[in-house]
Amino acid sequence: MAQDYRRAKLRGKSFKGKDLSGADFSYSNIRGVDFSNANLEGANFSHAKCGLQKRSCLVLIFTALLLSALSGLLSAIGGSLVGILLLDTNRENLYVGIISLAVLLIFFLITLFRGVSAAFGFMALSVTCAGLAAVGWAGIVAVTWAGGTAHAGAMELAQVVAVIVTGAVGVVATILGTVTIAGAVALAGTIAGMIAVTIAISIAAALSGIMAVMAARVNPLAGGVAVAIAVIVILLSAYVGCRALFEDEKQSAIRNLALSTVTRYGTNFQDSNLTDADFTRASVKNANFLRANLTRTCWFEVKKLNQAVVGKSYLANPTIRKIVIHKDLHNQNFDGWDLQGLNLRAANLIDTSLVGAKLNNSDLRNANLMRANLMRSQVDNTDFRTATLTGAYIDNWGITPQTQLEGAECEYIFMRVPTKENPNPQRLPANWEETFKPGEFARFFSPLSSTFN
Incomplete structure (x- = not known):
């Protein structure tokens, strides 16, 4: 007998590894519940609420705000160090300052247009070059020592290495501050939405501004550079964090x-079996579906699916997510698409082109496929029971004995797609005045299914 947890408050409970096939969790509160490795085949999660427990939510928000604050300070310190080098009268210091500023600007541009991952690759290259430069200077000074000016060489070595290290520290601090603020913004937004995003950005901006003002009191020009860098950092971090929240592929790392x-x-x-499970109108915010079996899982009108971890499943594709949530494919083209294992029950596929599409193991019960083009589509073990197939084109579709057609509603079918050379669609029944009798379509194709492979 299936277990009944309807409308239950199950916050924080563990069902790890349990057999809960067919269990009813509809309208229940399952925030923080552990279903890892559980058998949830056919379970009902309609209208359930996933996500974080309150205490976890508060801890994570506090962590995000603390990271934002510390990162604001870090980026301001990095900007101040670069500013000090730029305003030094020593020529070597000025060169290092200009190079540091150039590296930062390039990093900001790469982050903006190519994403954080690409920008970190550039940062790694820059830091490596800085290290090689320091080693090079050390080698030059070592040669000088050999000429008998060891004391002067030691002083020069210490000064040059200190300048290079200062520039490198300034660049790395600013970059880490930028990325961490962006991460804190994305973290806060994932948990509590745009209000938390605004607070995280404001805290980072406030502390970065305070540090920049303090630097200006020591040296107005250095402080001015620090303020300029701080403004860029805050604006860029806010943009990157928000783009990450809105699923910008370039910022997917954040x-x-x-x-x-x-x-x-x-x-x-994680690792659970959710075959044929039902999440209709559930909220799956902050849920983890990593490596779960999602075959024919129903996501109709599910909420916050874009804020769940879905791994490499079909839900990783934004278009597929839209399909399984709204089930409206009317008059669209999905030729060659991999739609295997989807729950498209009662979906609108009128006039949809599915030429060569993979529909194996999908649930199309009660779906409306009037005039749909199923030419060369793969429909092994596809469930068409009670689906409407009137006027569909089934030219060389990959039907098998496992394809379920019982109860399918079909007045007539076309065996081929008409062309200019051969406009005859080979209608069945051949007499355009006749239609299939109830159940005749399924009986007609089932005995011949093996001939359509």
């Missing part, structure tokens, strides 16, 4: 890090 952090404490479906 988004994935924020989601993986949050979902460690959210509802956990």
